[in-house]
Each structure stands twice: as C-alpha cells, then as structure tokens.
Amino acid sequence: MKINLKGLGLLLLFLGASVTGVAQTPDVFRLEYMLMPKNDAEAKLSRLKLVFNMPVKVRESDLVILGSEYNMMNYDLLRETSFDNEKFETFHVLDFNMAYVLQHNTDWRFVGVITPRLSSTLNNRLGQGDFSVNATIGAIMDRPNIEKPSRLVLGVAYNSSVAIRVPLPVVYYEKRFHPNWAYVIGAPKTGLKYYFNQKHMLQTEFVLDGYYVNLQNTIILPESGVASSISTSAALAAIGYQYSISKNMFVYGYVGHTMFQDGVLRDENRNEIFTLNDSPSLYFRSGFRIGI
Numbered sequence: 001m002k003i004n005l006k007g008l009g010l011l012l013l014f015l016g017a018s019v020t021g022v023a024q025t026p027d028v029f030r031l032e033y034m035l036m037p038k039n040d041a042e043a044k045l046s047r048l049k050l051v052f053n054m055p056v057k058v059r060e061s062d063l064v065i066l067g068s069e070y071n072m073m074n075y076d077l078l079r080e081t082s083f084d085n086e087k088f089e090t091f092h093v094l095d096f097n098m099a100y101v102l103q104h105n106t107d108w109r110f111v112g113v114i115t116p117r118l119s120s121t122l123n124n125r126l127g128q129g130d131f132s133v134n135a136t137i138g139a140i141m142d143r144p145n146i147e148k149p150s151r152l153v154l155g156v157a158y159n160s161s162v163a164i165r166v167p168l169p170v171v172y173y174e175k176r177f178h179p180n181w182a183y184v185i186g187a188p189k190t191g192l193k194y195y196f197n198q199k200h201m202l203q204t205e206f207v208l209d210g211y212y213v214n215l216q217n218t219i220i221l222p223e224s225g226v227a228s229s230i231s232t233s234a235a236l237a238a239i240g241y242q243y244s245i246s247k248n249m250f251v252y253g254y255v256g257h258t259m260f261q262d263g264v265l266r267d268e269n270r271n272e273i274f275t276l277n278d279s280p281s282l283y284f285r286s287g288f289r290i291g292i
Contacts, residue, residue, distance in 0.1 A: 027051050028248075032287030036234075036258070042079040043263065043277035045232065048072045053097070055292055061103035069095045073211065075232070075263070077276055083219045087121065088230050088265075091213040094118040101140075109140045111155070119213045129214040129228070132160045138170060150175040153186070201242045205254075209234050219265060224273040227265035234261040236283050253286040 030051035038044045053067030071093040077085045095117050102110040113136040120130035138155025153172035172186035182193040184205075191205030210233030219227040238256025245251065263277035 027289045027291055028053055030287060030289040032285065032289075034283070034285040036261075036281040036283055038076075038078060039261075039277070039279045039281040041277045041279035042077065043279070043281075044074075044076040044078065045263070045277075045281075046074045046076075049287070051289075053292070063099075063101040065097065065099040065101065067097045067099075069093075069097065071211070073213075073232075075230075075276075083221065087123065087217045087219055088213075088215055091121045091211070091230065092118070093211055093213065104139075107141050107143055109142065111138050111140060112136070119211065121213065121216050123216040127214075127216065130216070134159045136170070148175060148177055199244045201244075202239070203242065203254075204237070204239050205256075206235070206237050206259075207256075209236065215265075221265070221274055225267045227273060228268045229266045229270065230264070230276075231266060232261075232263045232277075234281075234283075235259045238283055238285070240285070248291040249289075250291070251286075251288050254284070256283040257281070258283060 030049065032047075032049040032051075034047040034049070036045040048071070050070045051067070052069075053065055056064045056066065058064055073091050073093075075088055075091065095115050097113060097115050099111060099113040104110055113134075115134040115136075117132045117134060118126070118130055119132065120126065134157070136155055136157040138153055138157075141150075141152040143150050151172075151174045153170065155170035156167050157170050158167045170187070172184075174182060174184045174186075176182040180195050182195070184191045184193070188208040189205055191203055191207075194202045196202070210231065212229065212231045214229050215227060221227060236256050236258045238254045240252055240254030242250050242252040258280045261277060261279065261281055263275070264272045265274040265276065267273050
C-alpha cells in the first residue's frame with residue numbers, strides 16, 4: 001500500500017496526540033483560537049478549542065485522567081463551486097478522554113488512553129458515521145529533577161477514523177539541555193524553547209494539524225462521485241511567546257506559515273475526490289491555559 005509523506009504526516013498527527021498529550025503536563029483548562037486567513041485558494045479556516053481535564057489520584061501514586069476536548073471549525077470557501085459550501089461550513093470534533101497512568105517506579109509510568117470521538121457537521125440527527133473510538137498505550141520516562149531534565153514517550157496508537165486503520169508507533173522526546181534551552185522531537189510537534197526566566201518563554205515549533213469529519217449531508221460531485229467526509233491537514237512552522245501569570249497559569253500567542261496544506265472531500269471509501277484547499281497560508285494561534 002502506497003503512503004505519501006503528506007498522508008503519513010496526517011496519520012502521525014491523529015495517532016500521536018493521545019500519548020503525547022498525557023506525556024506533557026495536561027491542562028486542567030484551555031481556551032484557544034486559531035486562524036488561517038484567506039489564501040490563494042480563496043479558503044479561510046478558523047478554530048475554537050476548549051479543553052477540560054480532571055486528574056483523580058488512585059491507590060498511592062497512580063492517576064485516572066478524565067477529560068474532554070471540543071473543537072469547532074469554520075471552513076469558508078470563498079470561491080465559486082458547483083456544490084453548496086454550507087454543508088461543511090462548520091464542523092465539530094468532540095473527544096472524551098479516559099486515561100489511566102500507572103506509576104511503575106520513580107522514572108517510568110505506563111499509560112492507557114481510550115478516546116471516543118464525535119466528528120460531524122451536525123446538520124442532522126447523529127448517525128454511526130459520526131462516531132469513532134481511538135486507543136493508545138505507552139510508557140513515559142520522566143526525569144525532572146536532574147541537571148538536564150528529560151522526558152521520553154514510547155507508545156502504540158490506533159485511530160479508527162483515518163483511511164489506513166493500522167497501529168502505529170508513537171515517539172516523543174523532550175530535553176532541557178541548558179538552563180535556558182530545551183528541545184522537543186516528536187509528532188505532532190517538534191520545536192525549540194528558550195526560557196528568559198520563569199515568566200517568559202519563546203518557542204519555535206514545527207506542527208502537524210488537522211481533522212477528519214463526517215459529512216451528514218453528502219455532496220454530489222458530477223465528475224468524481226459523492227463526498228461523505230472532509231479532511232484537513234497542514235504542516236506548519238511557527239514562533240510563539242508564552243507568559244506565566246502564575247505557576248500553572250499561562251497566556252500564549254503564535255504566528256507562522258504552512259509548509260503544506262490540504263483540505264479535501266472524500267468518498268465513502270475515504271478516497272480523495274475533490275480538493276478544497278492546497279495553497280499555503282499564514283497561521284495565527286493564541287490562548288489561555290491552566291496546567292496541572
């Protein structure tokens with residue numbers, strides 16, 4: 001089976017988020033807005049993200065993390081097409097995350113995550129195509145109290161909402177190699193951090209971003225078939241600033257540009273049948289978060 005680099009990047013994005021999200025300090029609360037302004041394809045994409053997580057201590061050192069993440073996207077296609085753009089103008093992705101974190105020893109923890117997902121345009125009543133379930137297992141090595149703190153994540157993830165349903169490995173590594181510098185290598189994010197002090201941090205990052213959503217109202221394309229889902233994916237480079245209001249409370253903002261962007265309509269077999277957006281775009285993201 002042939003997988004191009006863009007398709008592999010999208011798979012890694014969808015499959016890597018669960019364990020790395022637990023590997024990094026999860027947020028108790030996050031409110032975030034993202035904007036990709038109108039580009040040469042006359043497409044504009046915006047997203048509002050809302051995150052809640054509640055960690056519950058069990059036994060002596062284990063954790064159960066119950067949480068949810070809601071994303072509402074507005075996809076504005078400003079050029080003329082042969083179909084009704086309003087059928088996918090707004091789409092919704094709602095995750096319910098249930099994670100168990102087992103403390104094996106001082107350095108190592110084992111993690112299991114189950115994520116039921118609703119991803120739909122919500123034009124009609126909910127149906128089978130609107131739901132999927134993702135699962136991830138992994139191990140986290142965390143050494144925060146040494147001279148050069150580091151964190152390693154190794155895992156396997158499965159996502160039922162992508163076209164190629166096979167388990168894929170997840171690797172994430174973060175290291176504070178200097179009192180002011182740290183780097184992150186992994187998917188969906190790789191980057192470099194510079195800490196001015198405890199309040200101010202500058203970060204560069206390479207990010208994979210995107211979604212796969214069911215179209216409740218299918219779109220008939222006379223030359224290529226019937227579209228039943230939409231997917232968006234992008235690889236982007238950005239630079240951002242984070243300010244610590246308090247120990248666990250932050251505001252942040254990022255600006256960047258996509259290296260590739262791909263918005264497509266797909267048929268019931270998840271084949272690409274119509275390209276909505278394949279032009280580069282500016283990228284802006286800002287938000288407020290409270291960490292654990």
